[in-house]
Amino acid sequence: MAKEAAGRARPGRAPAPAGRRARPRQAEVAGLAGVSQATVSLVLSGRDIATGRPISAETRAKVLDAARSLGYVPDPAASRLAAARNNLLGVFSFTATFPTDVRHSYYPFLVGVEQEAAAQGYDLVLFTGSSTGGAGARGAGALNRVRLADGCLFLGRHAPADELSRLVADGFPVVHVGRSDEPEGLAWVGADYVSASREVVAALAGLGHRRVLLVREDDDAPASADRERGFLDGLAASGLPGGPGAVFRSGDPRRELTADRVRAWLAEGVTAFVAEETDTGAAWRALRAAVDGAGLDCPGQVSLALLGSPPADLADGPVPMGFDIPRPALGAEAVRLLAARIAGGPAEGTLVACAFRPGATAGPPATP
Amino acid sequence: MAKEAAGRARPGRAPAPAGRRARPRQAEVAGLAGVSQATVSLVLSGRDIATGRPISAETRAKVLDAARSLGYVPDPAASRLAAARNNLLGVFSFTATFPTDVRHSYYPFLVGVEQEAAAQGYDLVLFTGSSTGGAGARGAGALNRVRLADGCLFLGRHAPADELSRLVADGFPVVHVGRSDEPEGLAWVGADYVSASREVVAALAGLGHRRVLLVREDDDAPASADRERGFLDGLAASGLPGGPGAVFRSGDPRRELTADRVRAWLAEGVTAFVAEETDTGAAWRALRAAVDGAGLDCPGQVSLALLGSPPADLADGPVPMGFDIPRPALGAEAVRLLAARIAGGPAEGTLVACAFRPGATAGPPATP
DNA sequence: CGCATGAGGTAATGCGCATTAACAGCAGTG
DNA sequence: CACTGCTGTTAATGCGCATTACCTCATGCG
Numbered sequence: 001m002a003k004e005a006a007g008r009a010r011p012g013r014a015p016a017p018a019g020r021r022a023r024p025r026q027a028e029v030a031g032l033a034g035v036s037q038a039t040v041s042l043v044l045s046g047r048d049i050a051t052g053r054p055i056s057a058e059t060r061a062k063v064l065d066a067a068r069s070l071g072y073v074p075d076p077a078a079s080r081l082a083a084a085r086n087n088l089l090g091v092f093s094f095t096a097t098f099p100t101d102v103r104h105s106y107y108p109f110l111v112g113v114e115q116e117a118a119a120q121g122y123d124l125v126l127f128t129g130s131s132t133g134g135a136g137a138r139g140a141g142a143l144n145r146v147r148l149a150d151g152c153l154f155l156g157r158h159a160p161a162d163e164l165s166r167l168v169a170d171g172f173p174v175v176h177v178g179r180s181d182e183p184e185g186l187a188w189v190g191a192d193y194v195s196a197s198r199e200v201v202a203a204l205a206g207l208g209h210r211r212v213l214l215v216r217e218d219d220d221a222p223a224s225a226d227r228e229r230g231f232l233d234g235l236a237a238s239g240l241p242g243g244p245g246a247v248f249r250s251g252d253p254r255r256e257l258t259a260d261r262v263r264a265w266l267a268e269g270v271t272a273f274v275a276e277e278t279d280t281g282a283a284w285r286a287l288r289a290a291v292d293g294a295g296l297d298c299p300g301q302v303s304l305a306l307l308g309s310p311p312a313d314l315a316d317g318p319v320p321m322g323f324d325i326p327r328p329a330l331g332a333e334a335v336r337l338l339a340a341r342i343a344g345g346p347a348e349g350t351l352v353a354c355a356f357r358p359g360a361t362a363g364p365p366a367t368p
Numbered sequence: 369m370a371k372e373a374a375g376r377a378r379p380g381r382a383p384a385p386a387g388r389r390a391r392p393r394q395a396e397v398a399g400l401a402g403v404s405q406a407t408v409s410l411v412l413s414g415r416d417i418a419t420g421r422p423i424s425a426e427t428r429a430k431v432l433d434a435a436r437s438l439g440y441v442p443d444p445a446a447s448r449l450a451a452a453r454n455n456l457l458g459v460f461s462f463t464a465t466f467p468t469d470v471r472h473s474y475y476p477f478l479v480g481v482e483q484e485a486a487a488q489g490y491d492l493v494l495f496t497g498s499s500t501g502g503a504g505a506r507g508a509g510a511l512n513r514v515r516l517a518d519g520c521l522f523l524g525r526h527a528p529a530d531e532l533s534r535l536v537a538d539g540f541p542v543v544h545v546g547r548s549d550e551p552e553g554l555a556w557v558g559a560d561y562v563s564a565s566r567e568v569v570a571a572l573a574g575l576g577h578r579r580v581l582l583v584r585e586d587d588d589a590p591a592s593a594d595r596e597r598g599f600l601d602g603l604a605a606s607g608l609p610g611g612p613g614a615v616f617r618s619g620d621p622r623r624e625l626t627a628d629r630v631r632a633w634l635a636e637g638v639t640a641f642v643a644e645e646t647d648t649g650a651a652w653r654a655l656r657a658a659v660d661g662a663g664l665d666c667p668g669q670v671s672l673a674l675l676g677s678p679p680a681d682l683a684d685g686p687v688p689m690g691f692d693i694p695r696p697a698l699g700a701e702a703v704r705l706l707a708a709r710i711a712g713g714p715a716e717g718t719l720v721a722c723a724f725r726p727g728a729t730a731g732p733p734a735t736p
Numbered sequence: 737c738g739c740a741t742g743a744g745g746t747a748a749t750g751c752g753c754a755t756t757a758a759c760a761g762c763a764g765t766g
Numbered sequence: 767c768a769c770t771g772c773t774g775t776t777a778a779t780g781c782g783c784a785t786t787a788c789c790t791c792a793t794g795c796g
Binding site for chain 1: 391439440441442443444445446448449454456475482483485486490491492493494495496512513515516534538684
Binding site: 391393406408409413415446448451 | 781782783784785786
């Protein structure tokens with residue numbers, strides 16, 4: 001190449017967006033220290049020692065002095081470009097509820113996610129519109145935005161399997177928070193609803209209950225299926241009657257959960273009710289409303305349990321028997337798994353145990 | 369491997385960190401579409417229309433199809449390096465408290481930030497370790513990480529002015545949530561504590577109170593200073609006695625806020641107390657404890673007001689007179705300002721009004 | 737017919753850093 | 767004394783994208 005220093009207009013960058021200048025680069029540090037840019041990079045990144053690259057103490061000192069005196073700070077964009085990774089983890093949520101509700105289920109995860117991400121040296125990218133179910137989450141290919149990060153966490157009961165499978169197939173590191181078999185090869189961390197639900201039934205059986213009924217929503221998320229399975233397992237383990245008659249699906253307008261219906265169940269010998277928790281808390285609300293409507297005393301005349309934590313707006317009532325989902329722990333575990341996947345680890349599923357909560361809504365069955 | 373092409377061994381990057389499948393780049397999109405990388409860049413950035421570059425509709429379509437089918441997404445680091453922008457907004461917090469506390473002050477902002485960011489077409493980067501005061505926040509130059517984003521929001525009462533001023537001086541777009549004069553030229557959005565506090569005092573004066581006392585923490589954040597100023601302004605406007613005697617700084621062990629002290633003030637003619645809100649809620653807690661300890665009825669014997677919203681764990685008590693900080697609105701406004709700064713706008717300060725809350729802790733003064 | 741004009745696109749370049757082959761010096765060996 | 771093995775440093779290269787100078791065709795026009 002010939003005439004450069006001459007008056008040739010050169011392509012490439014424009015003359016710098018006014019105001020943004022003055023940041024010293026490694027090249028300038030190198031000039032001041034009288035070494036090459038490569039040496040500066042080696043010294044400043046400490047890669048000289050780590051990789052057995054020998055750099056004399058004298059050179060090190062010169063470079064460090066020069067860097068300090070110029071106030072050098074590395075440009076993260078450049079570092080990340082050169083290193084082919086950006087230390088960014090994505091967070092994307094499919095929970096389509098308004099922010100006020102989301103606050104209660106989404107944020108506890110985030111607490112754990114953030115702590116563990118910090119521990120692993122990652123920053124987080126929140127894909128906007130995802131937690132609010134807004135425009136950002138819509139449209140085919142919207143999920144592709146997440147490829148910007150080194151890997152991504154997905155939250156929510158109903159993940160779009162087809163969209164996800166594309167990412168998984170491409171080998172993009174993905175971890176779903178919540179058990180999921182849908183896209184083959186998807187890594188996930190989930191709460192162990194089966195064991196936890198079984199434990200709740202066992203506790204009720206231990207109190208003397210012989211007929212227990214599950215109220216669940218008419219919705220087929222894995223989380224609901226797991227609770228039902230644990231519930232039925234628990235009945236079987238305690239020798240109690242199971243089968244379809246032990247499960248009531250609410251949500252259907254023709255099968256409303258009314259006070260009358262509750263009275264009818266009691267007449268049939270049911271002494272305890274178990275509701276599943278979801279992000280809306282609908283099943284638990286309906287159950288409580290029906291029991292209150294029937295004027296029943298709890299736990300005097302009827303025992304109640306909730307397979308999860310009560311929604312925040314019902315927090316003032318008596319603490320229900322049930323279990324707590326360790327959301328921060330789940331978030332942290334998800335980050336660990338994701339970091340492992342980014343490093344080339346396998347796509348496995350992990351269950352995290354829930355904590356049993358005795359509560360104050362269950363007692364011995366009433367003797368008629 | 370046989371010497372490819374020209375047989376020259378080439379330095380530069382290693383052959384990609386095993387397992388990490390390369391994200392599609394513009395070059396691959398170009399290959400699939402049968403055009404050059406430059407064309408892809410032009411089409412995908414929409415720069416063709418904006419700058420009057422002519423690109424045929426046919427070519428546009430080919431490029432867009434290819435990009436979609438490959439799931440192309442631009443590399444933020446590369447965009448940033450080449451063009452100095454990547455549609456990412458940073459969020460960094462200096463509030464160094466444990467997550468449980470943070471939950472109540474940090475998250476409401478985030479709700480507004482996320483909504484507005486989505487509206488403006490930005491995704492968010494949460495710099496980890498910042499809100500938890502963890503490793504990520506430590507060390508000089510830790511703030512430099514935020515340069516990855518196009519601009520950054522800073523939250524927290526005590527921003528390190530020296531670190532921030534470097535960013536500001538370099539022309540990096542920064543907005544602080546909370547009024548701040550510290551680094552010259554720092555843009556901020558803040559709640560109008562002065563007006564809101566004045567309004568609370570006016571309300572008390574309107575009820576007939578003639579001596580009102582402010583309980584504040586021994587801490588010199590702008591937010592505290594503003595409340596005090598509004599309080600004193602309010603006293604003056606209503607012709608009530610102000611001066612240092614109207615303000616009590618708690619926090620000092622020798623000046624504890626005790627029941628006895630409260631009784632003494634009442635004897636001196638004080639009939640109402642105002643406490644400032646901070647992230648810990650210490651002043652309000654201390655005041656309530658002292659009043660309760662003195663066995664005083666509120667609002668029968670003494671009126672109370674809180675310059676802010678009550679901490680979540682005290683939410684069950686009577687709603688205090690005071691004002692609510694519109695945190696989501698503040699967050700949204702901060703994003704708008706930041707977007708404007710990125711676009712080259714001025715570094716201004718903006719005040720957002722707080723909503724007066726009548727509450728149930730203030731009434732007419734007791735007649736002795 | 738010769739040349740300007742414009743449309744549609746491509747080649748070349750660099751952003752700031754990390755990486756590595758290659759080179760320069762310099763002691764020890766056979 | 768050529769040769770190998772070190773140690774310390776540098777030149778060259780590319781990461782993925784944005785930018786702009788420069789091509790190549792048609793077409794219009796005096």
